[in-house]
Amino acid sequence: MKEMRVLLQNQGKENMSDAAVYIENGGYEGLKKALEMEGWDVIQTLKDAGLRGRGGAGFPSWLKLKFAYDTQSEDKYIVCNADEGEPGTNKDRVLLSCDPHSILEGMAIAGKAVGARKGYIYLRAEYPQIVPIITHAIETAKQAGALGENIFGSGFEFQISIRSGAGAYVCGEETALFESIEGRRGEPRFRPPYPGIQGLFGKPTVLNNVETLANMSHILRNGVEWYQNIGTPTSHGTKLFTVIGNVAQRGVYEFPMGINLKELIFDVCGGVADGKGLLAVQTGGASGAIINPFQIDIPLDIDHISASGGRLGCGTIFVIDDSNCVLDIVRNNIEFFSHESCGKCVPCREGTRRMYDLIQKICAGNGTVKDMLTIRDLAETVRSSALCGLGHSSVVPVISAMDNFPEVFESHLDGDYCEKCHMQRRVMKHG
Ligand SMILES: Cc1cc2nc3c(=O)[nH]c(=O)nc-3n(C[C@H](O)[C@H](O)[C@H](O)COP(=O)(O)O)c2cc1C
Ligand code: SF4
Incomplete structure (x- = not known):
């Protein structure tokens, strides 16, 4: 089965961080079109295309833009979420390194749509090698007239800066990310107000994933119909x-x-x-x-x-x-969330720790049916009362594993011994 390379169409080509090379390959055509449109028409185009966020929730992208568009403010911001904290995930890193201008272009398009003149790329701390690539891309885009003051002679100004995180998973959550950029400890904010009304520095802000922003460039370049014909009826592209x-x-x-x-x-x-x-x-x-x-x-x-x-x-x-044990995988997951919990709210801070302790107990063969019931209870509490998505989603692997692999949990109860869990523990202990 052959891949369909739209976002990755420039992968493998040389010097793609050079604006001139990107332009030779059809780059910034989407932005040029957006510059000739009214802001609302850009939003309408993305609505018609049916673009949904690629950062996790699949939220309709046009709606986020609309919130910021509707809010009157001298200053507005576009933020690119390049925190990519999900363990094992590196699609944003690939996109940032092989086609950085497609992301800058998407940010400028979003800026034009809502009337923002400033954008930030919040880059994962563990991606220092991406900084020179993006820096070069921004500099050459300015030289080519695609960023900065008076973009392509249109009178529209858009500037982009990079901000690096310090390695906390929770800083990928949009409001914790704003806190981090503002120089504070990265903890999620209470909502409302939502970012489109009051986000970064208290101003209307649109925050999107790297991949979402790159999609905006291709939609503006190739049109709504082209985009609608890719994918499924409710998930295009x-x-x-x-x-x-x-x-x-x-x-x-x-x-x-x-x-x-x-x-x-x-x-x-x-x-x-x-x-x-x-x-x-x-x-x-x-x-x-x-x-x-x-x-x-x-x-x-x-x-x-x-x-x-x-x-x-x-x-x-x-x-x-099948050389692994599902319970061991769940234990790893919940250990990660417990470690990454920022501690601001009790259900997540305490609940993830308690779930970890109980799953650890079951892995060791010392669990009981009552422990299983307690885990479910805790999971429901964390899911329904945690402040942010970290808490809400930390329980998904736990609940899904209990539902889809009940026999594995049962086989660990009441003194039963699991060789795979035991082996994993030995490996973890001895390096
Ligand atoms: C704990 C946590 C970590 C997150 N990490 C990321 C991340 O690394 N990258 C990302 O794009 N979105 C991440 N998100 C989702 C963002 O908060 C936000 O919904 C997303 O960036 C919006 O972009 P989109 O509309 O383009 O999908 C995270 C959410 C939570 C709760
Ligand atoms: S759910 Fe967890 S990560 Fe989110 S605010 Fe509460 S303690 Fe912090």
């Missing part, structure tokens, strides 16, 4: 998938929304590595659902995955072979 874990060919792949998960793993990525059997798949990153091999014959688009209890999220597909 292509999607970048980071396929990781025990799979023969790991990597970042681009396919139309709706590609079948089973085909992606077996036909595109060569199936499970080393001839082992498939134990489970986790879709959407560490905060995604863990499903069993009978559940993987599904289209990967935003709504199908949600309907099946999972989430497309950032498009990460974690393939797990």
Whole structure:
């Protein structure tokens, strides 16, 4: 099965951080079109195209722009979320390095739409190698008249700066990200007010994922009809998938929304590595659902995955072979969330820790049925009362694993011994 390369069309070409090279390859045509349109018409174009966010929730992109458009303010901001904190995910890094101008262009288009003159790229701390690429891209875009004051002679000004995070997962959450840019500890804010009304520095702000912004450039360049013809009726366009874990060919792949998960793993990525059997798949990153091999014959688009209890999220597909134990995977996930919890609200701070302790107890063969019930109770409490998405989604792997692999949990109870969990513990302990 062949990839459909729209976002990755410039991967492998040389000097793509040079604005001149990007322009030779059709770059900034989308921005030029946007500059000739009214701001609202740009938003309408993205609405008609049906673009939805690629950062996790699949929120309609035009609606975010509308909130900022409708709010009167001298200063507005466009923020590119390049924090890419989801474990194992690297599709944004690939896009930032192989086609940085497509992201700058998308930011300028969003700026034109809402009347913002300033944009920030919030870059993951662990991506220092991306800084010179983006810096060069910004400089050459200014020289080419595609950024800065009076873009392409239109009178529209848009400037972009980079801000680096310090490595906290929670800073990918939009309001924690604003706090971080403003120089404070990265903790989520209470909402409302929502970012479109009062975001970065208290001003109307549109925050989008790297991939979402790159999509804006291609939509403006190629048109609504072109975009609508890619993907499924409710999820248009292509999607970048980071396929990781025990799979023969790991990597970042681009396919139309709706590609079948089973085909992606077996036909595109060569199936499970080393001839082992498939134990489970986790879709959407560490905060995604863990499903069993009978559940993987599904289209990967935003709504199908949600309907099946999972989430497309950032498009990460974690393939797990049968030398692992599902409980051990869940323990790893919840340990991650407990560690990354910013501690601002009690349900997440305490709940993730308690869930971890109980899952650890079950892994060790000392769990009881009552512990299972307590885990469910805790998960429901954290899901319904945590302040931000970190808490809400931390329970997804736990609940989904309990629902989809009940026999695995039961086989660990009341003194039963799991060799795989035990082996993992030994590996963790001894390096
Ligand atoms: C704990 C947490 C971490 C997140 N990390 C990221 C991230 O690394 N990158 C990202 O684009 N979105 C991340 N998000 C989602 C953002 O808050 C936001 O919804 C997204 O960037 C919006 O972009 P979109 O509309 O283009 O999808 C995170 C959310 C939470 C709750
Ligand atoms: S849910 Fe967790 S990460 Fe989010 S604010 Fe509460 S403690 Fe912090």
